Amino acid sequence: MTLIDLANPTKFLSLTARVLPWLAGATAILLLVGLYQAAMAPDDYQQGATVKIMFIHVPNAWLAMFVWGVMSLSALGTLVWRHPLADVAAKAAAPIGAAFTFLALVTGSLWGRPMWGTYWEWDARLTSVLILFLMYLGLMALWRAVDDPSRAARAAAVLTLVGALNLPIIKFSVDWWNTLHQPAAVLRMGGTSLDKAFLIPLLVMAVGFSLLFVTLHLAAMRNEILRRRVRSLQMMQASQQAA
Amino acid sequence: MTALTALIRRDIRIALRVGGGALIGVLFFLTVTVLMPFAIGPDLPLLTRLGPAILWLGALLASLLTLDRLFTADHEDGSLDLIVMGRTPLELACAAKALAHWLAAGLPLIVATPVLGLLLNLDASATSAVALTLLVGTPALTFTGMIGAALAVTLHRGGLLLAVLVLPLSIPVLIFGVAASQAAIAGPLSFGTPFSILCALSLVSLVVGPFAAAASLRHGLD
Numbered sequence: 001m002t003l004i005d006l007a008n009p010t011k012f013l014s015l016t017a018r019v020l021p022w023l024a025g026a027t028a029i030l031l032l033v034g035l036y037q038a039a040m041a042p043d044d045y046q047q048g049a050t051v052k053i054m055f056i057h058v059p060n061a062w063l064a065m066f067v068w069g070v071m072s073l074s075a076l077g078t079l080v081w082r083h084p085l086a087d088v089a090a091k092a093a094a095p096i097g098a099a100f101t102f103l104a105l106v107t108g109s110l111w112g113r114p115m116w117g118t119y120w121e122w123d124a125r126l127t128s129v130l131i132l133f134l135m136y137l138g139l140m141a142l143w144r145a146v147d148d149p150s151r152a153a154r155a156a157a158v159l160t161l162v163g164a165l166n167l168p169i170i171k172f173s174v175d176w177w178n179t180l181h182q183p184a185a186v187l188r189m190g191g192t193s194l195d196k197a198f199l200i201p202l203l204v205m206a207v208g209f210s211l212l213f214v215t216l217h218l219a220a221m222r223n224e225i226l227r228r229r230v231r232s233l234q235m236m237q238a239s240q241q242a243a
Numbered sequence: 244m245t246a247l248t249a250l251i252r253r254d255i256r257i258a259l260r261v262g263g264g265a266l267i268g269v270l271f272f273l274t275v276t277v278l279m280p281f282a283i284g285p286d287l288p289l290l291t292r293l294g295p296a297i298l299w300l301g302a303l304l305a306s307l308l309t310l311d312r313l314f315t316a317d318h319e320d321g322s323l324d325l326i327v328m329g330r331t332p333l334e335l336a337c338a339a340k341a342l343a344h345w346l347a348a349g350l351p352l353i354v355a356t357p358v359l360g361l362l363l364n365l366d367a368s369a370t371s372a373v374a375l376t377l378l379v380g381t382p383a384l385t386f387t388g389m390i391g392a393a394l395a396v397t398l399h400r401g402g403l404l405l406a407v408l409v410l411p412l413s414i415p416v417l418i419f420g421v422a423a424s425q426a427a428i429a430g431p432l433s434f435g436t437p438f439s440i441l442c443a444l445s446l447v448s449l450v451v452g453p454f455a456a457a458a459s460l461r462h463g464l465d
Contacts, residue, residue: 129410136428138407145398154462155394159408162390162455166412169444173415176422176437 004117007084009225016218023215030208037175037201039083053111055201059209061104064132065167065211067097071139072164075157085185085221088228090160091143105129124175133169135163149228246331247339254343257316264312265347269355275301276327276359294363295373295424301359302352302377303308303384303413309348310388311405313340314396314460327464333457341389341452349381365428372427372434376441380420383445386452387412393456399462410434416444 038055071093077086108126109119120126139159146152279297283289290297317323326336353374360370379394390411398404423437 014432108249134407135411137409138404141404141407142394142398145404151397153464155397155459158390158455158462159394162412162451166415169415170411173440176418176440193339218465 003052006149009085009107012085013225016222017162019221020215020218023211023218027208027211028216030211031206034201034205034208037204042197045096050111050114051198053107054198055205055230057104057107057111058202059206060100060107060207061129063209063213064101064129066210067093067100068132068160068164068167070217071097071160075160075164077163078153078157080192082133085225087150087157088224090153090156091149092217094140094143094156095134096216096220098133098140100209100213101129101133101136105133116133124171127174128171129166132167139163149231246329246356247335250326250331250336250339251343251346254340255347257450258344258347264309266351268309268348269351271308272305272352272355273359275304276329276362288426291364291369292303294360294365294369295376295428296364296421298356298359298373299377299380299420299424302356302381303417305352306349306381306384307371307406307409307413309344310392311395312366313389313392315343315392318396323460325463327460333460334453337389337393337460338449338453341385341456344389345385346384349385349421353377358441369424369428370374373424374439376420376423379438379445380441383441383448386445386448387416389452390455390459392447393459394463396460401456416441419444430445 034055038052040053041052043051071090074086074090074093078081078090108129113119114123132150139156142156142159143152146155276297279293280290283293307456308347314323317326326340327333336408356374356377358371360373371422388409390412391405394408395405397441419437419441423441426432426437
């Protein structure tokens with residue numbers, strides 16, 4: 001079972017049909033356990049109960065970046081190896097990644113209000129995640145602007161790779177710009193010196209959310225393959241009627 | 244080489260003629276700059292402080308406005324297909340087109356900067372700092388914008404999408420352009436650091452832009 005075997009959409013469909021229920025079950029169990037542990041975690045001595053937003057916020061923020069990485073690999077698959085499922089993977093990942101980015105922004109905003117006294121701060125990390133969100137939206141618009149799926153895939157692949165190059169530059173430049181213009185007056189989590197009571201639920205939630213992404217992604221890929229089959233059947237039907 | 248020179252000369256000639264759109268950018272730049280005091284109020288010290296940022300924003304929007312024409316006109320009359328099928332490497336042809344576009348539509352923005360600086364109450368040294376940062380920064384805007392223009396050329400609603408695709412790519416250029424101008428005017432930080440990074444961004448875009456644009460043209464036009 002290699003990546004090339006999965007290039008056959010029919011094989012992919014039958015395999016994912018077997019795997020998806022197990023993945024969905026594992027996701028539900030992990031998220032439930034993680035949420036229970038998060039609810040049971042002690043309050044922070046400074047942040048009180050609001051520290052628990054972290055258990056939702058951090059996995060979302062992590063996945064927001066991870067999904068762009070998945071799309072970049074798929075873009076290479078499209079442009080370099082012409083893997084037939086690469087563009088399906090890239091197209092299916094974009095809305096999911098945008099949703100994770102949006103949730104990271106919203107939960108961060110809700111956490112920022114009691115902690116920093118503001119919903120939004122032009123801080124380096126917030127700004128670069130906002131731009132990541134805008135780039136996801138632009139990519140989704142590009143996917144929808146071209147009728148032919150394979151042409152849309154190649155245009156989107158170019159933009160994905162350029163974005164993968166651009167995102168670190170933005171991150172770095174915004175960091176710079178903030179040190180140039182204003183002192184970082186923002187309360188930061190001091191490094192990764194998290195206590196075990198916080199770290200274990202956080203890791204469980206992170207794995208749970210990652211599995212959630214894999215589940216949603218595979219399901220969305222199945223839908224995309226079926227959508228393309230419907231499209232080609234419709235076109236065949238139309239050409240037969242025309243003949 | 245002669246083919247590239249011919250391409251550059253042709254593009255500049257088309258851009259400078261009536262309806263070519265090279266001077267539309269300068270007009271738009273002027274309009275944006277004139278609108279700012281209406282929005283902010285005629286507060287001269289405030290305008291001085293915001294001047295570099297206003298000029299950079301105006302130049303960025305003006306170059307975005309003219310970028311729409313980089314490939315669309317050639318796509319409509321079929322000459323883009325000839326360029327793609329020609330013997331010159333498409334990457335070089337893209338770079339030549341972007342260079343011609345910058346000479347025709349980017350340089351006038353820099354020439355206009357001193358005049359617009361007067362409107363924003365910037366003194367000579369501040370104006371020259373902004374003009375210098377625009378001189379090294381606008382190539383990056385053109386060459387990254389070319390990627391978006393190449394992606395948008397094959398779409399039906401390309402012009403609208405161009406702004407959404409290109410603006411995230413130009414954010415770092417904007418940040419370092421304004422930072423270098425501010426450093427030159429007010430200090431206290433050195434002008435050299437952001438300026439060097441701005442030059443670096445331009446050089447990176449000179450390399451990446453033509454390849455990405457050529458790839459999307461190759462895949463988009465078949």
